[in-house]
Amino acid sequence: MDNETFKALKEKDVIEAALYLYDRPVSFLELAELIQKEEGVVERLIEKIRDEHLDQKTAYSIVDLGEGLVQLKLRDEVAAHLHWPFIQRSEVPRHLLKVLSLTAFKEYVLQEQVTPSKLQRIIGTRVKEDLEELKAMQLVTITPKGKRNIINVTEDFLTLFKLPTESEKAKVAIQTGLKDYALRELQFE
Numbered sequence: 001m002d003n004e005t006f007k008a009l010k011e012k013d014v015i016e017a018a019l020y021l022y023d024r025p026v027s028f029l030e031l032a033e034l035i036q037k038e039e040g041v042v043e044r045l046i047e048k049i050r051d052e053h054l055d056q057k058t059a060y061s062i063v064d065l066g067e068g069l070v071q072l073k074l075r076d077e078v079a080a081h082l083h084w085p086f087i088q089r090s091e092v093p094r095h096l097l098k099v100l101s102l103t104a105f106k107e108y109v110l111q112e113q114v115t116p117s118k119l120q121r122i123i124g125t126r127v128k129e130d131l132e133e134l135k136a137m138q139l140v141t142i143t144p145k146g147k148r149n150i151i152n153v154t155e156d157f158l159t160l161f162k163l164p165t166e167s168e169k170a171k172v173a174i175q176t177g178l179k180d181y182a183l184r185e186l187q188f189e
Contacts, residue, residue, distance in 0.1 A: 011035045012045045019049075019062065019072035021162065028068045039068070046070055092137070092160075098123060099130045100139060104153045108171040114151040116142075 015031050028039040028046075035042070050062045063073050092100070099119060106112045120127040131151065134140040139157040142149050158165050163173045 011037065011041075012048055015042065015045050016049050016072075019070065020060075022071075025065050025069040025071045028070070092139075093133075095126070096130055096134055096137075096139075099127065099134060100153065100157065103140060103151055104157070104174050107152055108167065108174050113145075113148075115148050116151065117148075119151070 014035055018031060018034055019026060028042045031042045031046075032039045046062060052058075053061055059074055060072050061075050063071050065071060102119060102122060103114050106114045106118070112118075116127055116131060119131075123130075131140060131142060135142055137156075139154055139160070141152050141154055143152070144150075155165055157163075158170060161177075163170050163177075
């Protein structure tokens with residue numbers, strides 16, 4: 001294999017990995033910056049990846065969302081046969097993500113014990129129902145400790161959001177992820 005072919009394969013692999021890891025639409029511009037090439041190169045590499053997925057009949061497909069955005073998605077016919085714990089992150093309801101992120105942040109970053117009453121003071125009255133739903137999804141555990149219940153995110157939560165299971169590494173990943181999310185969400189147009 002010549003050097004140019006190897007370099008193209010490596011760039012294609014980087015793009016495919018980025019599409020796999022992001023749980024959101026990704027722009028050609030973001031991918032171009034990642035491999036330090038023009039958007040046209042990215043478009044051609046995405047077409048190659050898309051063709052490979054079709055030829056090999058993989059469980060995933062690359063969906064063109066228009067306006068220069070693409071996303072790697074589980075094919076509908078595959079997703080229809082999978083149930084929890086194989087649920088996609090994007091299928092976790094937004095109000096539950098709020099409870100999960102706050103619980104993980106307090107548990108790992110602030111290293112606090114998280115209780116339903118703490119969450120209720122911050123988030124509001126629906127916390128009890130949200131926690132029951134998260135418990136059914138096996139994303140949190142609720143353990144009695146004295147007169148209080150302590151909430152912890154589970155290893156399934158860490159796996160679902162592709163976070164390390166080692167406590168210190170999870171702490172850093174959660175801090176970084178929340179910072180990046182906040183910066184993205186607070187950008188003004």
